[in-house]
Amino acid sequence: MVDQALTQFQVLVLNNVSQNGLKRMPAERFACAKDVAKPDAILLRSADLHSVEIAKSVLAIGRAGSGTNNIPVAEMSKRGVPVFNAPGANANAVKELVLAGMLLAARNIGGAMKFVAALDPSDAEMEKKVEGGKKTYAGYEISGHTLGVVGLGKIGCLVADAAIKLGMNVIGYDPEITVDAAWSLPSQVKKANSLGDVLRHSNFVTLHVPLVDATRKMINAESIEQMKHGAVLLNFSREGVADEAAVLAALDARRLGCYVCDFPSARVNSHPHVIALPHLGASTREAEENCAIMVADQVRDYLLDGN
Ligand code: MLT
Numbered sequence: 001m002v003d004q005a006l007t008q009f010q011v012l013v014l015n016n017v018s019q020n021g022l023k024r025m026p027a028e029r030f031a032c033a034k035d036v037a038k039p040d041a042i043l044l045r046s047a048d049l050h051s052v053e054i055a056k057s058v059l060a061i062g063r064a065g066s067g068t069n070n071i072p073v074a075e076m077s078k079r080g081v082p083v084f085n086a087p088g089a090n091a092n093a094v095k096e097l098v099l100a101g102m103l104l105a106a107r108n109i110g111g112a113m114k115f116v117a118a119l120d121p122s123d124a125e126m127e128k129k130v131e132g133g134k135k136t137y138a139g140y141e142i143s144g145h146t147l148g149v150v151g152l153g154k155i156g157c158l159v160a161d162a163a164i165k166l167g168m169n170v171i172g173y174d175p176e177i178t179v180d181a182a183w184s185l186p187s188q189v190k191k192a193n194s195l196g197d198v199l200r201h202s203n204f205v206t207l208h209v210p211l212v213d214a215t216r217k218m219i220n221a222e223s224i225e226q227m228k229h230g231a232v233l234l235n236f237s238r239e240g241v242a243d244e245a246a247v248l249a250a251l252d253a254r255r256l257g258c259y260v261c262d263f264p265s266a267r268v269n270s271h272p273h274v275i276a277l278p279h280l281g282a283s284t285r286e287a288e289e290n291c292a293i294m295v296a297d298q299v300r301d302y303l304l305d306g307n
Pocket of ligand 1: 045046064065066067068090279281282283
């Protein structure tokens, strides 16, 4: 049993945990630093703990984000070390980027920006070229189109709600829970009984499931065959949920219209029909702060109270 009156807990802070979160740990009881020999706790964002030895002194780990796949959770649980995370704390940030992703794809914004950047303002033909650009990069409106939301946790439900407000039709499905048990789904969302139901009817499909055995490569050559021709696939969950090779083959065959993903990789970065981002979903000031506060509070309370 730790003597609470005397102990100052040593907290190892790895990459990008907002200062406002760390402030939740009072200095008289917690020393937060980037280099700690015998940490009582680790706070981190996306550092990979699978490849490092986690000190035997560690009593708790806090991940300032929703997923915990950068942490050996099973091994920690055998050691009796709880892993805290921040489910939902960055959901709004992810939702906003998903909406941006749909608009980027529907309005050809990436290509149009490259086109404008390459224009020479002193070119006498500039006006004519701009007219050409207006034709080449003309897009379509997302309103009236159907969005399939796969994964109905907080992010999926927020995306569904926002899409309905933008005039889209929304179909929802979750591989783990029934649609009725979803976190909070607007009544206008149609309930799908299978992934195939969502894929067959959607112009956009957005993935919001964690990466677990059941969801690994959930989008593969076979499932893509069920999608509408020219549909847009958005992956702001985890890279492994979609089989990248199958997605790229479908893009090359123009079977899929566009892949919007939040993970760069050698194969997707320069693909003409991919919009790849550097895992930016949760990267807003607000989300970083919310996540850090949520995990710092849990780790602090656990260390102080042992629960
Ligand atoms: C998450 O799991 O919530 C995200 O990966 C957060 C992050 O970008 O660190």
